Amino acid sequence: MRVPSFARAAVFALPLLSISLPALADIKIGVGVPLSGRLAAVGTQLRRGADQAVADINAKGGVLGQKLVVDAVDDGGEPTQSVAAANRLVTDRVAMVMGHMTTGTTMPAAQVYADEGVIVITPSSTSPELTAQGWDTLFRTCGRDDQQGQVIGAYLAEHYKGGKIAVVDDQTTYGKGLADAVRATLKAKGVPVALNGTLTAGEKDFSSMVTRLKSADVDAVFYGGLYPEAGLLVRQSRTAGLKAAFLAGDTLASDEFWTTAGAMGEGVMMAYNADVRQSPAAKEALDSFRKNGGEPNIFSLYSYAAVQVWAQAAAKAGSTDPKKVAAVLHSGQEFTTAVGPVSYDAKGDRKQNDYVIYAWHNGAYAPLAKQ
Template structure:
């Protein structure tokens, strides 16, 4: 009887241990504005991460473990973003893709850093995010000092003698991008004729448009996202202002054109080379297209963030976020749908590949962004 009881206990213990291994899961979260004015971008982050996790799990997971994914809606609000971060920490999430807005990523990353959670943001570009020295914070996108330099270089080369006004939406991202572009313009000897902030959430920009008229602006550089940017363009055209608007990656959405209307033609924008056209992304793009979804702008940068986490875990041979962060810093390059990525000591990608686009009407009558040669 004792032998049988011991055998039963041994078998029972083995079953429990085996069950624990079989059920082991890697908990991942996506923090993004699923609702609110920036929901178009939040959907991109959500869809990109979900597809990446689905593809990974279909291939056997990571180190034999399946990945579970939680979605946290930060609504582009800093306080809600911190709440999402706290909820993820409480739920045992150890890897996070997000957030999108720089103003949300800043406080959320404080919580992740305190809890030892590894975070990769696909869309927060404010330089200060990675300047704080958080060892487990990364991004698959570039920085606004890089983006602003490209925008300024284009304006210096192509808008000589033009009057440039600079606007921003007072957000961490928008003002940061406007200031970086302004700094680069000043360094090149170009002074703006107007520098103003507008309020996110406002619908009437008549006063701003009137000021643009008064300074006779030829070009309006705008730091902000597509919602206010689209309304600004529409109201500029309605009031007879023909100045060309130039924005950053915050207007890189087809919703920008939908809000702005026909007057959006000629708008300039900085963003990396279209990731949908990369050969590395071809198979994944087909997966999205089969679902009637256009994986524009940050969708593939979110997918790439999950890929980087996977390869970091495999390189570290561990799911410990500290070990994975070390592998991401020291490993590289990591093969992703947006190309090979390596991270520097700050967690920034080592390549800066912003280019300039122009919004144009295609043969089908649809207005979209087209990369310029130079």
């Protein structure tokens, strides 16, 4: 029997009705931070920021119609582990990486990402050496050591010009780099350093350094290093009767510093970006954090911003292709984030610089002017 043409068309069309197009694959967002070891407290906060940013972006439809998923790897806060973490994330074909925490871990990992063409945005690695490498794929949402070093050095020069100032570092890329920036600023302002010293990251007994500080009768101590050793140095110095003022860098913006130093951390100062938690730009993100686990550490907002920057750049590029996204990031345009407007110079550094001096008081820190 001859089948009418319209019927044949219907018959041939029937199988097509059962064919569905494959769903778009999720976009993997890599997270490389210390989730174990002595820096895990801040690393966990950084991951929390990325997790919340992904959740909030997905709630608004994701990026280019695709959902984001977090692929987190523990780098232990160690350079060798960060390389392994970077290789793992590259193998997992992540679209970008939020990480790593310190300059010492970001530097070797960033080389892996550069070689593989993967964008990495660090929320907390501040060494100028990072962006001096010429990697087109490296960016940050934080500032630089030379910027905060100038603020710290200027504060010391103004308030302790006639006294004895000690500058101590932990010999890490971050700690020494920041201490050298402070030393350079003091020198430029004609203020001598009465004592230069070094510690070793990871050690716990700083009695010999405390003895040197006491013998020199210093009035102020700047410590370039991470919060675990900073807390111990302050505690041991105060226990030994040293009354000198203590200052450090942005690493002290961690509750773990106060946990270690306790009440002896009272009055300890640090440089950090202006408190974005007081800014209207952070309100939406803060509301999300508070609904899902309570008040975030300030580091969480900078990792949140890292994911926001990439997501907005990908949307503007109309692609997750790293070269296209990097071109948008390098274009100089502003991105709206939880830490305020973010735009980049040719090196991948933020154009915005708003470091101020904070002081710890009764378990919390606040800008000095508001104490």
